[in-house]
Amino acid sequence: MLWVLRRIGISVALAWLVATIVFMTLHMVPGDPAELLLSTGGTMPDPATVAELRERLGLERPLLNQYGAFLMGLARGDLGVSLIDEYPVLDEIALRLPRTLELILAGTLIAVAVALPAGTYAALHRGGLFDRIASGVAALLLAVPVFVVGTLLVLVLAQMLRVMPAGGYVPFAEDPPRHLTLLALPAIAIAKGLSAVLFRMTRASVLDSLSRDYVRTARAKGLTARRVLVRHVVRNALTPVLTVLGLHMGTLLGGTVLVEYVFNWPGLSTPLLRAVEARDYPMVVGIVLTISGLFLLINLIMDLLYAALDPRVRAS
Amino acid sequence: MKRLIIPGTLVALILLAALAAPFLGLPDPVRQDIAHRLAGPLEGSPLGRDEFGRDVLSRLVWGARTSLGVAFASALIAGIIGTAFGLIGGWFRGLGELLTVRSMDVILCFPPVLLALLVVTLMGPGAGTLILVLSVLYLPGFARVTYAEVLSARSHDYVEAVRALGAPAPRILLRTVLPNVAGPVLVQLSLAVASAVVLESGLSFLGLGVVPPAPSWGLMIRGARATMEQAPMLLFWPCAVLTLTILAMNLLCDALRDAVDPRTAGTRSRLRAVDRLLPGLLPMAKPAPGTVLSVRGLTVEIDTPRGPIRPVQDVSFDVGAGETLAIVGESGSGKSVSATALMGLLPPVARVAAGEAWLDGTELLRLPEEQMRRLRGGPMAMVFQDPMSSLNPVHRAGDQVAEAILAHRRVPRAEAWKQAEALFRHVGIADPERRLRAFPHEMSGGMKQRVMIAMALANRPKLLICDEPTTALDVTVQAQILDLLAELRRETGTAIVFITHSLGVVAEIADRVAVMYAGQVVEQGSVAEVFHNPLHPYTRALLAAVPEGDAPPAGIPGIVPPPHAFPEGCRFAPRCRHAEPRCSAGPLALEEAEPGRDVRCVRWRELARRGAEVPA
Numbered sequence: 001m002l003w004v005l006r007r008i009g010i011s012v013a014l015a016w017l018v019a020t021i022v023f024m025t026l027h028m029v030p031g032d033p034a035e036l037l038l039s040t041g042g043t044m045p046d047p048a049t050v051a052e053l054r055e056r057l058g059l060e061r062p063l064l065n066q067y068g069a070f071l072m073g074l075a076r077g078d079l080g081v082s083l084i085d086e087y088p089v090l091d092e093i094a095l096r097l098p099r100t101l102e103l104i105l106a107g108t109l110i111a112v113a114v115a116l117p118a119g120t121y122a123a124l125h126r127g128g129l130f131d132r133i134a135s136g137v138a139a140l141l142l143a144v145p146v147f148v149v150g151t152l153l154v155l156v157l158a159q160m161l162r163v164m165p166a167g168g169y170v171p172f173a174e175d176p177p178r179h180l181t182l183l184a185l186p187a188i189a190i191a192k193g194l195s196a197v198l199f200r201m202t203r204a205s206v207l208d209s210l211s212r213d214y215v216r217t218a219r220a221k222g223l224t225a226r227r228v229l230v231r232h233v234v235r236n237a238l239t240p241v242l243t244v245l246g247l248h249m250g251t252l253l254g255g256t257v258l259v260e261y262v263f264n265w266p267g268l269s270t271p272l273l274r275a276v277e278a279r280d281y282p283m284v285v286g287i288v289l290t291i292s293g294l295f296l297l298i299n300l301i302m303d304l305l306y307a308a309l310d311p312r313v314r315a316s
Numbered sequence: 317m318k319r320l321i322i323p324g325t326l327v328a329l330i331l332l333a334a335l336a337a338p339f340l341g342l343p344d345p346v347r348q349d350i351a352h353r354l355a356g357p358l359e360g361s362p363l364g365r366d367e368f369g370r371d372v373l374s375r376l377v378w379g380a381r382t383s384l385g386v387a388f389a390s391a392l393i394a395g396i397i398g399t400a401f402g403l404i405g406g407w408f409r410g411l412g413e414l415l416t417v418r419s420m421d422v423i424l425c426f427p428p429v430l431l432a433l434l435v436v437t438l439m440g441p442g443a444g445t446l447i448l449v450l451s452v453l454y455l456p457g458f459a460r461v462t463y464a465e466v467l468s469a470r471s472h473d474y475v476e477a478v479r480a481l482g483a484p485a486p487r488i489l490l491r492t493v494l495p496n497v498a499g500p501v502l503v504q505l506s507l508a509v510a511s512a513v514v515l516e517s518g519l520s521f522l523g524l525g526v527v528p529p530a531p532s533w534g535l536m537i538r539g540a541r542a543t544m545e546q547a548p549m550l551l552f553w554p555c556a557v558l559t560l561t562i563l564a565m566n567l568l569c570d571a572l573r574d575a576v577d578p579r580t581a582g583t584r585s586r587l588r589a590v591d592r593l594l595p596g597l598l599p600m601a602k603p604a605p606g607t608v609l610s611v612r613g614l615t616v617e618i619d620t621p622r623g624p625i626r627p628v629q630d631v632s633f634d635v636g637a638g639e640t641l642a643i644v645g646e647s648g649s650g651k652s653v654s655a656t657a658l659m660g661l662l663p664p665v666a667r668v669a670a671g672e673a674w675l676d677g678t679e680l681l682r683l684p685e686e687q688m689r690r691l692r693g694g695p696m697a698m699v700f701q702d703p704m705s706s707l708n709p710v711h712r713a714g715d716q717v718a719e720a721i722l723a724h725r726r727v728p729r730a731e732a733w734k735q736a737e738a739l740f741r742h743v744g745i746a747d748p749e750r751r752l753r754a755f756p757h758e759m760s761g762g763m764k765q766r767v768m769i770a771m772a773l774a775n776r777p778k779l780l781i782c783d784e785p786t787t788a789l790d791v792t793v794q795a796q797i798l799d800l801l802a803e804l805r806r807e808t809g810t811a812i813v814f815i816t817h818s819l820g821v822v823a824e825i826a827d828r829v830a831v832m833y834a835g836q837v838v839e840q841g842s843v844a845e846v847f848h849n850p851l852h853p854y855t856r857a858l859l860a861a862v863p864e865g866d867a868p869p870a871g872i873p874g875i876v877p878p879p880h881a882f883p884e885g886c887r888f889a890p891r892c893r894h895a896e897p898r899c900s901a902g903p904l905a906l907e908e909a910e911p912g913r914d915v916r917c918v919r920w921r922e923l924a925r926r927g928a929e930v931p932a
């Protein structure tokens with residue numbers, strides 16, 4: 001139990017570090033942030049506008065004071081308002097986050113459902129036809145960038161074959177089948193990289209597990225092959241796979257931004273990209289912090305799962 | 317090394333094209349020509365024109381220049397700074413380590429694309445911003461790799477020696493440590509470049525990376541998306557080139573990593589189908605009544621890249637009910653392989669090439685797997701050498717024992733746990749109710765071995781094979797385990813095959829002993845006779861060299877030859893002080909010296925006559 005508390009404490013500390021770094025990035029970039037934000041394409045911004053923005057952003061106050069206000073705001077869940085339309089950043093995130101989460105969850109589920117059985121099978125028949133083909137496919141999938149996969153899926157399935165919609169979004173409550181159809185392609189695009197990574201890791205982990213002494217013991221007990229495989233090989237191979245899953249969530253979250261863009265999925269990436277282009281920095285900071293926080297949370301969950309699967313972790 | 321060639325050539329070609337872009341006589345990649353908007357292949361434009369009438373081939377080549385330029389620049393910057401950080405952190409430890417290596421880890425808390433977008437917001441898109449962001453992103457990787465290498469290099473003698481000579485730290489770092497770090501850093505560099513190409517193209521695709529009209533693969537894909545209905549090929553080319561580049565780089569990374577880290581390489585050996593000896597060359601004599609296990613002519617073959625080897629050849633022995641047979645030999649003598657073969661647990665590369673083994677009227681070596689499974693853990697059970705690794709760390713001890721019961725008998729789970737508790741008590745585990753619920757890491761080595769024994773006894777086996785069950789334990793625990801086994805044998809009448817390298821253990825536990833050398837039994841008989849009157853020179857040397865036990869037999873010069881170098885005739889000849897030319901004339905047979913007493917030596921008779929006078 002103490003271990004769990006400590007692990008949660010670490011996550012909170014990391015979240016604070018992340019927030020601090022974001023704050024420092026904003027203020028350590030050479031030049032006046034207000035001026036930087038307002039200048040587009042080399043034109044000098046109007047001094048009056050700059051002064052007004054400085055006032056609004058509280059840039060006149062001492063740095064430490066600003067930092068305190070920033071952290072306080074975060075603690076209260078106040079992420080400020082958009083510089084463009086004064087819309088509260090938190091409200092925008094609250095609206096969009098569930099859609100992004102849905103996409104991530106669907107993508108992860110697909111990746112796990114494909115990669116775990118395929119990796120296990122390939123390891124058990126190492127060097128066989130399936131192993132060689134699947135390993136080749138995994139190498140290819142790792143090489144195709146996620147937005148290329150997305151774009152090609154649209155090109156082939158939507159434009160040429162016209163079997164799938166090119167993108168868009170309909171709320172689930174409105175039209176469930178349509179919602180799921182629209183979810184399918186972006187989820188597959190997100191799953192592609194993760195499934196390749198998980199496939200490789202599962203394969204290596206099962207191979208490693210197969211050569212362990214306890215697997216020999218399990219066979220010496222006269223357990224059926226199936227039981228040896230499920231309870232001793234796969235069960236033990238799962239923990240390293242879980243770690244890799246957590247580590248690759250960072251790439252997955254980044255990929256989600258691209259995939260949402262390709263498929264017009266109205267998650268967090270739409271306001272994020274709009275805000276980056278317009279230099280609407282409260283919105284950018286809010287969304288970057290949200291997704292980074294999500295990343296930390298996922299890794300926390302992975303670690304707790306790890307502990308649930310491996311009693312040795314709990315002990316240390 | 318061969319795996320480096322194809323991806324290496326491909327990457328080199330792409331690099332070359334990027335470097336030579338200005339000299340290839342390509343049309344200007346940014347010159348627009350609205351008249352030929354989305355044109356197919358034209359003269360001078362084999363891949364056609366894009367949505368502004370710009371030449372596609374030229375943009376692809378110039379795009380490589382942009383992508384690879386950004387990628388290499390950022391990887392190099394990250395590499396230089398990161399390596400320096402790692403060197404400093406690894407050398408000075410303490411505060412230096414905190415500032416240079418640990419602090420870098422914070423960067424890993426951000427999803428990379430998000431960090432990049434944050435910086436782009438502040439600094440605006442462009443190649444410069446990209447290089448800055450990407451080099452920051454790859455810093456931790458380099459710092460970590462170098463740090464780890466420095467730590468391991470520091471422990472090497474030569475670094476210590478240079479240090480003791482009083483060389484200044486910077487010089488030691490540059491001269492001795494850096495060359496060692498080079499391999500892993502190179503791998504890291506290739507990984508960073510490959511990953512930078514992906515990120516650069518992704519950001520450019522979003523319109524937040526390279527600024528148009530500069531050619532970039534990501535931008536080309538972005539542009540072609542709008543016109544994908546009219547001109548799908550426009551989309552295809554940059555996608556294909558980008559994927560191919562990353563694929564080649566990834567393969568190069570894998571190959572480099574294997575070349576630098578030999579642990580991951582070369583584990584796959586090509587298997588070769590080989591000739592087998594016809595099985596059953598030795599006619600089987602019916603085992604004597606009361607014999608539980610009877611092994612005749614057991615031969616195990618393993619395919620290796622150098623051809624088949626036979627770590628076990630023509631091994632025969634019998635064990636009766638309630639009897640303990642010790643198989644003794646140095647490591648490499650084939651004793652463990654023999655046991656594994658009997659249990660049907662040989663690894664896939666090994667197989668039984670010849671021989672028979674009868675357990676109570678059932679021939680084991682050719683039994684189908686399903687029937688073999690029913691015997692394993694039932695009538696025949698095995699206790700392994702290392703209890704630390706032989707128990708599954710993620711399951712409770714009680715579960716693992718109950719599992720053995722449930723595998724062979726249809727009893728309710730609760731009943732299996734009850735029996736497991738009785739077994740725990742039987743093998744002398746104090747407080748069995750609590751121990752049943754314990755995980756292996758919560759137990760001592762001796763306790764784990766008791767659990768292993770309980771597991772083996774779960775279904776009252778007729779035959780128990782113990783493969784060096786006490787070697788991994790400390791001396792007092794060893795004695796306890798040996799006592800336990802002796803007691804169990806008395807109570808249950810189980811036949812025991814006890815594999816060990818220790819003659820002390822043999823004397824303590826066994827009734828009869830088979831001495832193995834280089835895959836063969838060289839002598840066997842009752843413990844009393846063999847110890848008093850050894851017939852084989854090897855046995856004699858063993859007994860003379862190791863009165864007490866555990867060290868390798870120091871009195872015998874040389875080592876057991878590896879299986880691919882077994883001598884033609886007597887395998888002990890190279891180390892035998894009585895060797896004569898006829899000893900090596902051809903394979904030797906196991907001879908019956910007297911009933912129940914076998915020896916494999918052409919000179920045993922004359923040596924036995926002189927035996928009394930000649931010290932071994």
Ligand code: SF4
Nearest residue numbers: 886889892899917918
């Ligand atoms: S056969 Fe010859 S070499 Fe071999 S053990 Fe006997 S005496 Fe020594």
